[in-house]
Amino acid sequence: MGRSELAWTDTTRSDADTPSGKRELRGWLYYPTTQAPAVEGVALDGAWADAYRPSLERRLGVAAAKAMLTAHWHASDAPAAPGRFPVLVFAHGYHQLPTNYSALLEGLASRGYVVLAMASPGIAEVVPLAGNRMAPNRPLDDRSYDTMARDIVSAIGELPALDASAGKPYAGHLDLDRVDVFGHSVGGAAAMLAAARVPRVHAAANLDGDYVGPSAVAQPRVPLLYVTSQPPDRPAQPKSDWDTERNEVRRGRLWRHLASRSPRALRVRVGGMFHANFEDSALLPASAMPRKLRENRYGSIDGARGLDLTVRLLAGFFSETLGGAPMDSVQAVVRQFPEADLQVLTRMPDRSKSGSE
8 A cells, every 4th residue: 555645734724833823734645556565664754753752652661662663564655556546534542643543544545445644733742844843732622622623624625636636646546526534532533523514524433532522412414433442440241341331321322412313323342442452552562561551551352353353344334335345344344253242323214223233
């Protein structure tokens, strides 16, 4: 798969942290190629890596930070494969960068999707801007969800210009009529909010994001996927023990409200996965992180298995909603992973019964 770094300015919005006074956004575009996958460069380097290293060291430890910043991935600057591909816009979690999700993004690109993974200034830990300035990380609050949703909308608005970019390897390969959104944590909740605001979005997926502020009252009218992790103070099995956990009860209540206007809303709960299992750091060897830190951040599931499950769920869901390359359905994927269960909150009109599968 291929990858290109992106930069654009949303001139409709003000931002005091930028030299231009407007909202400056950065990101990467992942796209399918005909080139066989091969280990290429690191996910993050240069000013990005230099600025991000101290944060990684504080949160994960020196050894884990070094492993994250030196891990080699597969994306290159190879030409795109022939044809036009459905587009997914991805939003990261708080303190994260898009490159912390290389396994997910490359996995989707290898299955026939273009993925625009944006870095949201103030919510990402660091974002280099014009004039050698660095956008600082800001405290997360209710307004952050609206900010990130507006960044997603801005990224969607940038797609026609990207498709028309002369000389770029991905130019002419974006299917602008097939666009969906997804994200992790705050980015997942913001993706749902953006889907409620942009008519051209066909579906949205949220990876373990809690609904806060404006994202808690949005009601998208498109198919939805919500993948959630194990409550930290409950066992992986049986999941019936989760049903009285306070945050799980809150999540269920907000999810039922948010999905009430969706033609089809799927929730997949995964035992053994914690919130950080959606990130590349779940792949780090045990030797790279103190045992207690690993136990607090990651569940009992094998890191590679958890990410494989997530990619397959997303690919199956977006294949159904965007008409992408044939993939196993969400239901079929869940049947292959005993750790997961599926709750179907609403269904298409010709399948009117609600409940669980």
